[in-house]
Amino acid sequence: MTANELTIVKSTNLKPKPEKDQIPFGSTFTDHMFVMDYAEDKGWHEPRIVPYEPVTLDPAAMIFHYGQTVFEGLKAYRADGDRILMFRPEKNLERLNRSSDRLSIPPIDEDEVMNHLEELIRIEKDWVPATDGTSLYIRPFIIATDPNLAVAPSKTYKFMIILSPVGSYFSGGIHPVKIKVENEFTRAVKGGTGMAKTAGNYSSAYQAQSNAYKEGSADVLWLDGIEKRYIEEVGSMNIFFKINGEVVTPALSGSILKGITRMSILELLRDWDVPVVERKISIDELYEAYERGEVEEAFGTGTAAVISPVGELNWQGKKMTINNHEIGELSQKLYDTITGIQRGNVEDPYDWVVEVK
Numbered sequence: 001m002t003a004n005e006l007t008i009v010k011s012t013n014l015k016p017k018p019e020k021d022q023i024p025f026g027s028t029f030t031d032h033m034f035v036m037d038y039a040e041d042k043g044w045h046e047p048r049i050v051p052y053e054p055v056t057l058d059p060a061a062m063i064f065h066y067g068q069t070v071f072e073g074l075k076a077y078r079a080d081g082d083r084i085l086m087f088r089p090e091k092n093l094e095r096l097n098r099s100s101d102r103l104s105i106p107p108i109d110e111d112e113v114m115n116h117l118e119e120l121i122r123i124e125k126d127w128v129p130a131t132d133g134t135s136l137y138i139r140p141f142i143i144a145t146d147p148n149l150a151v152a153p154s155k156t157y158k159f160m161i162i163l164s165p166v167g168s169y170f171s172g173g174i175h176p177v178k179i180k181v182e183n184e185f186t187r188a189v190k191g192g193t194g195m196a197k198t199a200g201n202y203s204s205a206y207q208a209q210s211n212a213y214k215e216g217s218a219d220v221l222w223l224d225g226i227e228k229r230y231i232e233e234v235g236s237m238n239i240f241f242k243i244n245g246e247v248v249t250p251a252l253s254g255s256i257l258k259g260i261t262r263m264s265i266l267e268l269l270r271d272w273d274v275p276v277v278e279r280k281i282s283i284d285e286l287y288e289a290y291e292r293g294e295v296e297e298a299f300g301t302g303t304a305a306v307i308s309p310v311g312e313l314n315w316q317g318k319k320m321t322i323n324n325h326e327i328g329e330l331s332q333k334l335y336d337t338i339t340g341i342q343r344g345n346v347e348d349p350y351d352w353v354v355e356v357k
């Protein structure tokens with residue numbers, strides 16, 4: 001056996017699965033997890049699937065001090081005939097490596113990790129829930145493990161994949177939400193880490209988000225960090241507007257996370273011959289279009305919710321009510337198409353879906 005062959009240790013103490021209507025988000029985990037280690041002399045080595053259990057780390061482990069870490073989020077769905085499908089998982093592993101590059105973490109072998117991920121899903125397939133809207137959330141992540149307080153990249157890392165059955169993001173179907181346009185705090189700037197899925201980007205957003213909740217909003221719309229003018233993202237989702245028949249989404253500026261849902265929507269719209277552009281769009285321009293009655297739809301996009309319609313935007317005392325707080329026709333069609341492809345109910349001419357056999 002070589003150091004790069006997958007080993008599997010099965011749990012002898014299987015956990016009960018959650019009731020199908022009571023699946024909390026992200027707090028229930030399956031029986032097994034994937035682990036692999038990195039050392040300078042060995043590279044990534046000892047890939048293994050082991051019973052889910054706590055990890056032991058030195059208190060000086062670098063992840064605790066300087067946040068050298070990256071993560072991904074994707075899902076496995078149960079389709080008719082008990083087939084298990086993943087949505088564009090290779091894009092997530094590609095992005096994990098792009099994030100790692102930004103954080104000075106060594107790259108993984110995407111093809112090998114894809115095989116290990118499929119094996120993990122195969123072992124845990126009974127954990128993939130079947131009800132509409134539910135799925136098995138997949139969380140790959142890497143942490144720096146050197147016990148060393150020097151401010152420098154770690155020489156050792158741990159890569160892990162944990163799995164969590166999740167319920168429907170919206171109980172009772174998708175519904176438009178109220179969003180606050182954030183004018184004080186910044187999520188990311190060009191040259192920073194906004195394009196990477198790395199821990200600090202999320203905890204640094206909590207303060208703005210909790211202020212928004214207090215004001216009755218579900219999340220914040222981030223503007224660019226320099227001029228506070230150009231629209232970037234909503235919460236942890238990319239954002240789209242339909243203005244006078246044309247779909248607009250902010251161009252990837254270096255501070256925006258390149259969502260796989262965003263990419264899929266762009267591909268679908270182009271395929272449907274719906275006019276769509278990726279460009280800079282300022283909040284002033286949006287408000288002017290709103291005043292002319294041209295803002296027809298707005299929606300956030302991401303793996304968790306797929307499409308999250310925006311019913312209202314609040315920008316420094318100015319309120320924009322979008323599509324009368326109703327789900328737009330295009331938002332609904334995109335939601336139905338993507339969730340249909342993910343669950344195997346809609347034909348997948350793009351080869352987006354990977355079946356775990």
Ligand SMILES: *Cc1c(COP(=O)(O)O)cnc(C)c1O
Pocket residue numbers: 073197233235236237238257258259260261262301302303304
């Ligand atoms: C993950 C994420 C998204 C959405 O990406 P998907 O690949 O579509 O899930 C958008 N913005 C941020 C900040 C994110 O972390």
